[in-house]
Amino acid sequence: MSQSYNRGLIEDFGRWKEFSAGMWAWIFHKFTGWVLIGYLFTHIAVLSSALAGPEAYTETLQGLEALFVVRLLEVGLLAVAVFHILNGIRLLMVDLGIGLDAQDKSFYLSLLITGAIAVASVPTFMTDVGF
């Protein structure tokens, strides 16, 4: 079999247009998971300002919160977390063998709810920074 042809990477991600619901769910879940763990590290780092005293803490946090980007990122984080939670629940159901036939629908539903919550949260999250 020395002469056979390996089509390499095109097969994996070059085919993204042909991915099905379950594959997207997997990719999104991965992505959101990594964002969350990344955020956890950052979050603890930010909170560590408390070690330098109460003022430093309050200043750091409020300073950050005053930034438009940070608020925007927070909305993103919320979306990421909500999706990860919802799809996580979906995955837990799948693990228990519940509703396997509706696995694609539940993925779309997760996306929909995530979108809705993210949009709904904008007024709250963006208060005082231009909204």
Add this chain to the structure above:
Amino acid sequence: MAERYSSFTPGGTAWLLQRVTAVFLIFALAFHFFLLHFVNHAWEIEFAGTQARMQDLGYFITMILFLITATFHGVNGVYNALINQGLTGTPRKVVLAILVLASLALVGQGIWVAIEMRGGLIL
């Protein structure tokens, strides 16, 4: 055939713990978000408020547990993802070591910060 009755294989344990922690995290994370973004607004956070919450023992313990489970869940998730991508041999051991150290550091740092917020180890 019954020569090897070793209990949990690594794969199985990791898989199960990932799910168990996930169940806990659903509640912890929802609670956390709700409390700090909707009940109290993030931009209004001040040290005093944080301290007040942290002085509640239940809240304090919950947050520590939240930190530990989230760290485990996240790091274990990352590790599994890397293994699924074909990480083996020495690199795998190195990655595991780094991840373990990072999580210990994270959890250690987090607990330290939490104690500080609480205003020392007073129970």
Add this chain to the structure above:
Amino acid sequence: MYEHDVIVVGAGGAGLRAAIAAHEAGADVAMVTKLHPVRSHTGAAEGGINAALREGDDWELHAYDTMKGSDYLGDAPAIETLAKDAPEDTITLEHWGMPFSREDDGTVSQRPFGGLSFPRTTYAGAETGHHLLHVLYEQVVKRGIQVYDEWFVMNLAVTDEPDPNDRTCHGVVAYDVQSGKIEGFKATNGVIIATGGPGQAFDHTTNAVSCTGDGQAMAYRAGVPLEDMEFVQFHPTTLPSTGVLISEGVRGEGGILYNEDGERFMFEHGYANNDGELASRDVVSRAELTEVNEGRGVEDEYVHLDMRHLGAERILDRLENILHLAEDFEGVDGLVEPMPVKPGQHYEMGGIETDENGETCIDGLYAAGECACVSVHGANRLGGNALPELVVFGKRAGYHAAGADLGEAAIETGYSEDVEDETNPDLPVTPGEAGLEPAGGAVAADGSGQVLDEADVLERAVEAERARTERLMEREDGVKHADVRAKLQRAMTRDVNVFREAEGLKRALREIRECRELYQEVAVQDPSRTFNTDLQMTYETRNLIDIAETIALGALVRNEFRGAHWRLENQVRDDENWLKHTLISWNGGKPSIWYRPVILEGEAKTYEPKVRSY
């Protein structure tokens, strides 16, 4: 060169079972097969396996039904061996994990099938063959038997004594489809041919594209007579567009055939007043075609098979597979409408002449399965009798080839002086080798007449095949094998079908001759050595021509109506003249026809030919 004790050619049900048996008997076995074992056509069998397992049934009844079904052209020792061994061999399959359908008490289920006096068809849903094939392959994996898959066997390595009865088979020559290399496989104990049927000689067939009669053609050219080739079963219920089979299980469970007027014609037009739809296959096929020919067919082509009244639950439980087939290949939902069906080529009763131990007249050469003719099916095979044949005779051939003692065979093989020859066949053309394309047959056919020692035989056979391949590959312009094959199939389907008449048969023979001549110019267009299916199909087409010719020849000489073979000129069963097998020998390229009497004396009783009515 590869070397093993026993080489099994073909890995369908018969081949796999033979390999397992030879392995059990201690031989070093290898299977050489052009398809991976699980791709074999045995997987398509739907209905079931006949075996007398239950109280109230016994092997003698099974033997009796089979003899009657064969229209008294089966040999009693073969039939009795089948009936006696089938129960144990079927239970062995169960022990190997076969997922048979079950009764409430957990025992295996059996259902009625056409031509059986007792419901003894053991089944696994409507996919019995699939499970049989996979279970047998699993056992081959378990035993670590060597499988050379996607190796196409091109020829046998047989010595070239003038009398085929003196020849010995030393191995096979095979073509590795993946790499294109041609190699010898030496068999120290024996070669077992299990290559299945030649359905591709017809264009409307239930058989796979791989069913090209290779083994039969190879054995034939090596000197083994082909027996009863004119008996081709046309299955009454195949889907009109593709030839996909709708199992007899549907009728076994109570499915009903209607003509366009909604008449249950099997009864109403008196084709089978007792058994109706469950009459033997030949009876039902002819009934359907008569309905169509007389203007009562749906769309002038087919009739309806209705199973709706069985109820969704029963259908889903036992015939679910049928629903999928009807839906995927004909776009019909069997739960809400009747399914269109018409007769299609299904099974070749005849084949390589063997005895009950699977041995042919050539020393060290065996055959089992559809390619063989031990003569259990005679003029007509009963549904559910092929799968037990695979396991029973596959097993026996395997044991025997590995050296186990199965006792003296009662059936004689090979041409002998005292048989009756067909002296005056009224043929329109001379059959046999057309001359240009060298025989590609046995070493025996190279004409040198010298007796070779073992090692040389295989080597020379390999050389001959390499040379033949070179010629085919190098020819620049020429005829396409696909065109030759299509012409052959059309001729066979038009004139060697369910209804046969002398004129048509002669026309078919002339066309077959034309195909042979065309084949002299056949050229392989694909220049590659890698997975060259063009080349492989060219080899196969050659085999089909040889086989089609024997079918047409047999059909022409047998001027009577017996079982699946109907002749316009003499529409009655003629026991006085025709209680005998038709045998055709290649004779180095000049086919001759001869006959051997049917053996009706069984172990305990003699089977008296009776009128076959259902």
Add this chain to the structure above:
Amino acid sequence: MSTQEQKPEPDTEPEEPESQEAPVEQRAPASPQQRRMQRKASNLAERERQAAEDEAKLEGDTVHLKVFRFDPEVANKQEPRFDDFHVPLERGMTVLDALIYARDEYDSSLTFRHSCRQAICGSDAFFVNGSQRLGCKTQLSELDQPVRVEPLPHQEVVKDLVVDMEHFYDQMHSVEPYMQQEDLPEGDLAEMRQSRENREKIKMSTRCIWCGACMSSCNIAAGDNQYLGPAAINKAYRFAMDEREDEEIKEHRLRIIEQEHGVWRCQTQFSCTEVCPKDIPLTEHIQELKREAVKKNLKFW
């Protein structure tokens, strides 16, 4: 049926043999023969109309195939390319039919595996318009044109549409895919008992035809070559759930599938389940085995 009977015979019409719902026809006053002819004429018209409609639906009367070509030995095929074939379309034509036509009529070197034409041999799984399907089971009328036919992804291409299946077979063999029950019931012709429910439970899993479509569709199997893959795990399921095997054998089987490259690798992407031509609920089976493995391990904890 050549003689035409003109006299009406109201009551000699053949009775339905049983009270089953046969396609009972409306009674008309003419003779059976006449009615038959009338009906045929109107059926014919109906059929023609239908056919015309269908044809109109099928873009023109040819189907445009784009087929992947590669041959390591032939100079102009060493660089993979797509060839176009325009095949006359017939009703009920499948992708396999079209490929056969293209090969037999246009290019004899077009290479692909196929045999049974009825979705049972599992040789003709291709990548058709972006998903794994059996050529013989895929109607052209269901597909958008041009129909792109490629070899199964994630397997090495031997030539044209033929891929190397060795690895797939190795994975299938690695789960000890054979009945291991040694302790058989005593007595002649005594079968092992199996309840109907149990047979029903394993029924779907026994239908696998080793086509490899599932394995090809799974991203995880693509990334981790040692992953057993859905088909092999399903094979293990078929035996692990079969009550005819003793409990210890089942445990042995669970140990096989919970190894490092076993069930835990599955990330429930479901694409295997979606492409399986035999509708085997693969993900469900894999998940059930995960739970079984956890249960077994908890027992020994």
